[in-house]
Amino acid sequence: MAELHIIGHIVGASGFPQNSLFCKWGVHTGGAWRLLSGLKEGQTQVDIPQTGDVAYWSHPIDLHYATKGIQGWPKLHLQVWHQDSFGRCQLYGYGYCHVPSSPGHHRISCATWRPLGSWQEQLAQTFVGGGPQLRSPDLIYSGADRYRLHTEAMGTVDLELGVIMRHFDKYGVES
């Protein structure tokens, strides 16, 4: 069995309309993968930057997977939310990225998008907030049924992920 370690952190986010952001993240894998240790989903703290507009989370990720096949390589999916001073939460973006498949340090910028409603919903959103959300988060990292969506671009989430691979070369996998 080959093993994969994902060691890194979600650095922060920028380019969103307002600060006071947090991120819900998760890692999705195929059926051949087994999680040996670590948490495969979580939620960061809410960060309000003192200066500038980059929200920093530094949320650590430390995962250890064992696998029998390279199909279903891990994918990291993210939801960026905004929390205002009253504690109400509003969705600011969905995004996903594949975990890199070559060992070493990687810096990844994950772009995010938000579903767009009708013009009436957009008008209400500028005044009251809120907005449409996906009913099931699977659509963030899968391509099926995406053609039904109309979305707008939002900010970027930065990640630093390190990948350590073990025994992949014994099975003839080149990476």
Next chain:
Amino acid sequence: MATSNPSAFLLTVNGQIEGANFPEYDNLYCKYCFVHGHDWTSTSGLEEGITQITCKGSQSSRKLIWNFPLETTFKSTSPSGWPQLVVSVYGPDVFGNDVVRGYGATHIPFTPGPHARTIPMFVPESTWRLQKFTSWLLGRRPEYTDPKVVAQGEGREVTRVRSQGFVTVSFHIMTKDMKKLGYDTGPASPANTQSATSGWSTEEQPINM
């Protein structure tokens, strides 16, 4: 000493906590500790320590310099729970009380070679304005009872923090027997590796973020 079938690998960290960039605060000192998983033990060097108190120089760069040495060696059977360096920065407030100015953590790099890291620092934030005022007045700011919490991912969902300032750290990493155990950590880092946050400062924000 050399074994043909090692059961554990070693990680040697030589580095320094170079300094910090806090535009609003001065006269700061830093406490650091290493946090790691159950498979890891420290075989030599200190796992925690306190730096000196430093203030900004008269040069226009307004940097705080600690130049504090880090020399530790770890031993482990698995990369799970890879060590992290947790730093907490403290300084005096207007009334002279010692208050926390930031917590931060970064993973120790795992590729051999030189590395530079810029760690963003944050403080827990009170939600009530009245609580913010009384904690400013009495010098009792919200702080973590155990700074090692910063290295974990669980339990962060309900906390609100304010990020202010950065701490710069540099590492020189060596590993022993990782390849013999089958671990591939990728290419050794080139001479001038900068982390994604090293270009960020609180004075100017890069536009292409």
